[in-house]
Amino acid sequence: MEEEFLHLVKRSLPVQPQIASVGSCCLVGAISNDVLYVANLGDSRAVLGRKVSEGQKSKVVAERLSKDHNVACEEVRKEVEALHPDDSALAVVFGELKG
Template structure:
């Protein structure tokens, strides 16, 4: 019987470091083919996280673009994959509902963590992260996105496989988009300042343009 512990076995293998701000991993096998990963750190305090992991149900990929600090991205990097495994085990496979349940459970856990930390770390309420995740299982690819990280699929344009076409799989959740602004205003009808035009652009609460995971702003 597959246990949750064995499901959470990571498949990073040997990591190659180019310097302190860059690392990569060459092609490694996963359940439906091969994968590689590369990370370039933009500054000395890394606010972003990324992961690739194999499970009996498929291969899980996550990219978390932190904002306001590293705490939210680190939390999601630690908790989302176990929640994904738990949900996949309960439903005996991967589906859009499995992805949704894992993300909702992780955000609820993070918000509880923020509530506990707020009395002595009030800045934690302004920390968040974009969340872009995917799962490859057999001949299916599931993608979930909140924020402005983008998933792009390379697709063969002809049978020879020589020409590859980039196909965008996600839409940005940015309040420069009028539909995103309408959605936020509908979600927060009692908050007239939920979206504010300031410094030449639209911003959530006058602070940030992108919708993201975890932050209470």
């Protein structure tokens, strides 16, 4: 599947440069010894709904558990650039993020 996707990207890149920004996501949560571990890659975002009591009323508060891991994040962008220094398609993708 990955090889087919990469072939599609390479074939489509000259006419659709934005295809280089298409990818997949992974989000995993696991509980061990009453500890929740969360890992993510891509645009997945882990959010925990926590019930909070206020007197006799209660509400659910969203608590973000992960950071986005994509090229919109400068740290990830630098990592991708370092891994692929000669990839001209990255300049197109990063240009779209700034523009």
